[in-house]
Amino acid sequence: xxxxxxxxxxxxxxxxxxxxxxxxxxxxxxxxxxxxxxxxxxxxxxxxxxxxxxxxxxxxxxxxxxxxxxxxxxxxxxxxxxxxxxxxxxxxxxxxxxxxxxxxxxxxxxxxxxxxxxxxxxxxxxxxxxxxxxxxxxxxxxxxxxxxxxxxxxxxxxxxxxxxxxxxxxxxxxxxxxxxxxxxxxxxxxxxxxxxxxxxxxxxxxxxxxxxxxxxxxxxxxxxxxxxxxxxxxxxxxxxxxxxxxxxxxxxxxxxxxxxxxxxxxxxxxxxxxxxxxxxxxxxxxxxxxxxxxxxxxxxxxxxxxxxxxxxxxxxxxxxxxxxxxxxxxxxxxxxxxxxxxxxxxxxxxxxxxxxxxxxxxxxxxxxxxxxxxxxxxxxxxxxxxxxxxxxxxxxxxxxxxxxxxxxxxxxxxxxxxxxxxxxxxxxxxxxxxxxxxxxxxxxxxxxxxxxxxxxxxxxxxxxxxxxxxxxxxxxxxxxxxxxxxxxxxxxxxxxxxxxxxxxxxxxxxxxxxxxxxxxxxxxxxxxxxxxxxxxxxxxxxxxxxxxxxxxxxxxxxxxxxxxxxxxxxxxxxxxxxxxxxxxxxxxxxxxxxxxxxxxxxxxxxxxxxxxxxxxxxxxxxxx
Amino acid sequence: xxxxxxxxxxxxxxxxxxxxxxxxxxxxxxxxxxxxxxxxxxxxxxxxxxxxxxxxxxxxxxxxxxxxxxxxxxxxxxxxxxxxxxxxxxxxxxxxxxxxxxxxxxxxxxxxxxxxxxxxxxxxxxxxxxxxxxxxxxxxxxxxxxxxxxxxxxxxxxxxxxxxxxxxxxxxxxxxxxxxxxxxxxxxxxxxxxxxxxxxxxxxxxxxxxxxxxxxxxxxxxxxxxxxxxxxxxxxxxxxxxxxxxxxxxxxxxxxxxxxxxxxxxxxxxxxxxxxxxxxxxxxxxxx
Numbered sequence: 001x002x003x004x005x006x007x008x009x010x011x012x013x014x015x016x017x018x019x020x021x022x023x024x025x026x027x028x029x030x031x032x033x034x035x036x037x038x039x040x041x042x043x044x045x046x047x048x049x050x051x052x053x054x055x056x057x058x059x060x061x062x063x064x065x066x067x068x069x070x071x072x073x074x075x076x077x078x079x080x081x082x083x084x085x086x087x088x089x090x091x092x093x094x095x096x097x098x099x100x101x102x103x104x105x106x107x108x109x110x111x112x113x114x115x116x117x118x119x120x121x122x123x124x125x126x127x128x129x130x131x132x133x134x135x136x137x138x139x140x141x142x143x144x145x146x147x148x149x150x151x152x153x154x155x156x157x158x159x160x161x162x163x164x165x166x167x168x169x170x171x172x173x174x175x176x177x178x179x180x181x182x183x184x185x186x187x188x189x190x191x192x193x194x195x196x197x198x199x200x201x202x203x204x205x206x207x208x209x210x211x212x213x214x215x216x217x218x219x220x221x222x223x224x225x226x227x228x229x230x231x232x233x234x235x236x237x238x239x240x241x242x243x244x245x246x247x248x249x250x251x252x253x254x255x256x257x258x259x260x261x262x263x264x265x266x267x268x269x270x271x272x273x274x275x276x277x278x279x280x281x282x283x284x285x286x287x288x289x290x291x292x293x294x295x296x297x298x299x300x301x302x303x304x305x306x307x308x309x310x311x312x313x314x315x316x317x318x319x320x321x322x323x324x325x326x327x328x329x330x331x332x333x334x335x336x337x338x339x340x341x342x343x344x345x346x347x348x349x350x351x352x353x354x355x356x357x358x359x360x361x362x363x364x365x366x367x368x369x370x371x372x373x374x375x376x377x378x379x380x381x382x383x384x385x386x387x388x389x390x391x392x393x394x395x396x397x398x399x400x401x402x403x404x405x406x407x408x409x410x411x412x413x414x415x416x417x418x419x420x421x422x423x424x425x426x427x428x429x430x431x432x433x434x435x436x437x438x439x440x441x442x443x444x445x446x447x448x449x450x451x452x453x454x455x456x457x458x459x460x461x462x463x464x465x466x467x468x469x470x471x472x473x474x475x476x477x478x479x480x481x482x483x484x485x486x487x488x489x490x491x492x493x494x495x496x497x498x499x500x501x502x503x504x505x506x507x508x509x510x511x512x513x514x515x516x517x518x519x520x521x522x523x524x525x526x527x528x529x530x531x532x533x534x535x536x537x538x539x540x541x542x543x544x545x546x547x548x549x550x551x552x553x554x555x556x557x558x559x560x561x562x563x564x565x566x567x568x569x570x571x572x573x574x575x576x577x578x579x580x581x582x583x584x585x586x587x588x589x590x591x592x593x594x595x596x597x598x599x600x601x602x603x604x605x606x607x608x609x610x611x612x613x614x615x616x617x618x619x620x621x622x623x624x
Numbered sequence: 625x626x627x628x629x630x631x632x633x634x635x636x637x638x639x640x641x642x643x644x645x646x647x648x649x650x651x652x653x654x655x656x657x658x659x660x661x662x663x664x665x666x667x668x669x670x671x672x673x674x675x676x677x678x679x680x681x682x683x684x685x686x687x688x689x690x691x692x693x694x695x696x697x698x699x700x701x702x703x704x705x706x707x708x709x710x711x712x713x714x715x716x717x718x719x720x721x722x723x724x725x726x727x728x729x730x731x732x733x734x735x736x737x738x739x740x741x742x743x744x745x746x747x748x749x750x751x752x753x754x755x756x757x758x759x760x761x762x763x764x765x766x767x768x769x770x771x772x773x774x775x776x777x778x779x780x781x782x783x784x785x786x787x788x789x790x791x792x793x794x795x796x797x798x799x800x801x802x803x804x805x806x807x808x809x810x811x812x813x814x815x816x817x818x819x820x821x822x823x824x825x826x827x828x829x830x831x832x833x834x835x836x837x838x839x840x841x842x843x844x845x846x847x848x849x850x851x852x853x854x855x856x857x858x859x860x861x862x863x864x865x866x867x868x869x870x871x872x873x874x875x876x877x878x879x880x881x882x883x884x885x886x887x888x889x890x891x892x893x894x895x896x897x898x899x900x901x902x903x904x905x906x907x908x909x910x911x912x
Contacts, residue, residue, distance in 0.1 A: 032718050032721075034721070092901070099717065099904070100716070100717050101659050101717035101718060101720065101721045102659075102900055102904050103900070104718055105659060105661070105721070105900070106896070106900040106901070108661075108721075109893060109896055109897070110893075110897070112844065112845065112848055112893075113889070113890060116845070116887075116889060117887070117890070120884075120887060234729060237722070237725045237726070240722055240725075241722075241726070279741075280736065280740065281737055284733040284734075284736040284737035284741070284840075285733070285737050286733075287729045287732075287733035288729065288730050288734050288737060290726075290729055291725075291726040291727065291728070291729030291730035291733070292730060293726075294723070294725075294726035294729075295706070295723060295726050295727070298715065298719055298722065298723055299709075299710070299713075302719070
């Protein structure tokens with residue numbers, strides 16, 4: 001009986017560790033690694049083979065690599081390290097831009113094949129028979145069969161699980177964790193805001209792999225054997241089921257799921273007496289039950305028992321008196337720049353919103369632009385083909401610093417495609433792009449974003465399961481807690497800066513009149529509100545050049561006008577804006593110069609008033 | 625050398641079974657955009673359905689329609705009761721993979737709970753051995769190859785020359801557009817799953833015949849071969865699946881004769897991973 005309880009305790013610890021690894025990787029990072037069980041298996045094999053003596057010692061009845069007879073805790077450390085290292089080749093598969101379910105299948109099949117290879121290649125880890133007689137940790141000093149040792153092992157397994165919980169929580173609740181969650185919600189947008197998605201994915205895989213490896217190491221020290229049957233692909237399904245049922249993105253949910261699914265269904269039922277005549281009935285029904293559990297939960301409660309918790313940063317910081325009370329009282333029209341910005345966007349003007357700027361015609365705006373009219377962004381002979389169709393066919397444009405340039409054209413003219421190529425979210429077929437005189441044609445979007453070239457998207461692209469405030473915070477560059485090491489150093493490292501960033505984000509929200517929504521999930525807002533969030537988020541990224549793809553679509557005309565005013569102000573402060581828009585009246589009011597695209601080519605350019613007079617422009621619009 | 629040529633014979637038999645399975649799988653993906661990972665589970669349930677009759681003394685060839693029927697009915701139920709409702713809820717592709725894996729567990733281990741864990745075999749004669757040079761195949765193996773060729777020709781005729789085939793291609797290309805053009809897409813999808821399910825049942829039957837003994841989880845590795853064949857030809861491409869089945873069938877058996885038979889499925893795995901990372905739309909698919 002004691003043995004039964006301690007065994008369950010160890011399994012609870014081990015499964016909780018594994019589920020926390022998966023929760024970090026899948027729930028927070030959105031990386032779907034259906035080969036997860038391989039990492040636990042690798043940890044168990046390595047810990048076993050490191051702690052076993054040379055394979056000649058036991059009369060050579062089993063063969064394996066290593067056999068170094070290393071003392072505790074080196075095998076556990078080895079298991080963790082190998083789990084992490086093994087993740088690196090996996091990053092190649094997951095790092096590709098592949099349909100999620102295709103990548104999942106690639107990894108699932110990889111797990112099946114790893115199992116096949118380890119089963120058939122005996123010299124590695126003794127093939128199908130697996131490793132046995134794996135020494136328990138410290139078995140020279142204690143008797144592993146004693147009740148005390150059993151209890152001790154169970155408690156240590158639980159403690160390791162708790163330490164793992166603290167570790168993953170520290171990462172998840174940091175700005176780095178926020179970047180991971182942003183990537184999970186929309187990787188293209190995260191990329192366009194300067195997040196190195198490939199590096200974030202790789203680190204998710206490595207962290208999850210190391211944790212899974214550790215769980216294998218802890219397990220093998222207790223059960224003293226490990227064979228290919230212990231890690232079939234179905235075990236991965238069990239862990240995924242546990243994390244989903246517990247609550248995706250919630251580490252406590254992951255631990256709860258670990259106790260409910262693998263422990264309660266697989267281990268606790270292991271000692272139900274077999275049904276006479278059909279000894280395999282109970283195990284088979286267990287699997288059926290797990291399958292049903294997955295379906296029922298995904299249908300009735302896809303968010304899990306303990307759903308991901310909403311992080312109410314605005315409420316939390318508002319309730320603390322004495323923290324920068326002035327920040328919220330700044331004038332409504334003030335674009336407060338985040339404090340960390342290396343190149344703060346010029347002077348912050350406290351000028352009250354002035355209707356006369358907008359009242360001026362297009363030529364009036366040109367006069368108010370700063371004197372520096374050098375070209376900051378340029379593209380030459382830009383081409384993009386889709387399946388042989390030339391969507392963009394040799395477009396050359398130059399954008400001057402401090403100007404609000406418009407791009408118009410009929411549907412299918414290639415406006416959004418040009419914008420995407422300028423930002424780097426879509427590779428160009430040929431042609432070159434120069435930003436601040438540097439050739440950026442081959443640079444990925446996140447590098448261009450870090451240089452100050454930031455875009456927004458035509459379709460809703462908010463990070464759905466981040467709050468509005470978090471959406472804004474995620475875009476801010478150079479955060480102290482936005483690296484793995486920074487996150488590990490904890491709040492002491494980044495807490496003070498985080499508070500300042502929250503203040504500046506709240507100032508931005510105040511200005512757009514959305515402060516009341518700061519703590520709502522961005523995915524729950526109305527269409528117009530989401531567009532505002534996107535514009536604010538792009539502004540938080542401190543762009544030198546801001547590329548806007550139909551920012552006014554779905555926004556109330558009155559609000560659209562206000563946004564236009566803000567954009568004009570930004571340009572006066574030195575930001576360059578390129579705006580794709582359908583609404584000609586907006587172009588009339590705010591943009592100069594304006595490029596007209598039709599059928600992938602530049603049809604005309606100049607001031608809007610002049611363009612209206614040109615016959616071919618009017619025709620392209622009416623005919624197109 | 626003769627071992628090599630003999631392996632081509634076995635490769636053709638594997639390819640014949642694989643073609644039945646992969647064409648069914650790829651048709652399901654074409655019209656509903658779901659990777660039905662429970663396909664192997666349906667195959668094995670169908671194989672057991674024929675076994676249930678066979679065990680009671682019915683000749684296996686007379687029991688065969690039971691496998692086809694069960695495969696067809698089960699596939700339609702799977703789509704209409706599981707995948708379509710989940711899809712309508714906006715379940716993500718990843719969650720759909722998990723749903724499919726959950727269904728696999730239910731089908732395979734449900735079968736195991738009913739039929740027991742030990743492997744079974746059909747009571748049947750493999751027939752005389754026919755020699756064609758170094759290639760030696762049994763009559764049953766030749767029948768499987770012949771059956772597969774006939775079915776492939778029928779599938780070709782269905783897709784190319786019938787109204788239903790045209791409707792299926794239209795639905796696969798763009799379901800909303802097809803519906804707006806007056807095609808009853810729901811019915812087309814159901815019929816497609818019925819046909820592909822029949823192929824799945826036939827594949828399960830021939831798989832069980834060809835492998836001699838089989839158990840509830842025997843198709844787990846075979847599913848890897850199916851996926852490799854489907855992705856080689858391009859998911860959703862029936863002709864691609866036929867080509868893929870031929871290549872994968874030969875590649876596994878021939879590599880088994882050259883290297884070690886323990887690792888024969890690794891060839892399929894390598895091809896699958898290469899296709900997924902380099903060209904996920906397949907050899908016959910559109911460019912990415």
